[in-house]
Amino acid sequence: MEQAGRHTQGVALGYGEEGLRPSTMVATRHTRGWQIDGRLGAIARMEIDAQPYLAIIETDSAAVLHYFEDNAEKLKTGRLHNAFWELPNGGHDAIVNWFRSERLRAIPFRAYGYNM
Numbered sequence: 001m002e003q004a005g006r007h008t009q010g011v012a013l014g015y016g017e018e019g020l021r022p023s024t025m026v027a028t029r030h031t032r033g034w035q036i037d038g039r040l041g042a043i044a045r046m047e048i049d050a051q052p053y054l055a056i057i058e059t060d061s062a063a064v065l066h067y068f069e070d071n072a073e074k075l076k077t078g079r080l081h082n083a084f085w086e087l088p089n090g091g092h093d094a095i096v097n098w099f100r101s102e103r104l105r106a107i108p109f110r111a112y113g114y115n116m
Contacts, residue, residue, distance in 0.1 A: 036067045037082050044091020054098045064107045068099065072108070075099055075116060 036057060043050055057063050074081045078096055085092045098104055100116060108114040 040095060041082060044089055050091050050094050061107050065111055068108050
């Protein structure tokens with residue numbers, strides 16, 4: 001029964017019959033920050049580890065910048081912009097820590113000279 005629930009959640013999120021896997025949620029240059037945030041929010045609500053998904057997003061600097069731009073103001077205070085995040089939330093914190101990592105901080109610095 002639990003497996004069926006997971007499968008249904010993946011399909012409901014639009015990830016097809018194969019379910020929710022990192023390889024099915026690849027961010028592209030056409031993916032906006034709010035779309036990434038919505039997907040990661042759903043992943044966190046299902047208590048799925050966000051790291052594999054963040055690793056995929058990290059491979060596309062444009063996607064990282066889109067997501068960063070939507071969150072830049074709140075990241076200064078250790079939060080994400082989306083008001084639907086219910087804190088405390090391990091997924092939220094993992095994403096904030098990801099943005100604060102040295103390798104991710106380099107992306108907006110190279111693009112805008114912005115140093116977090």
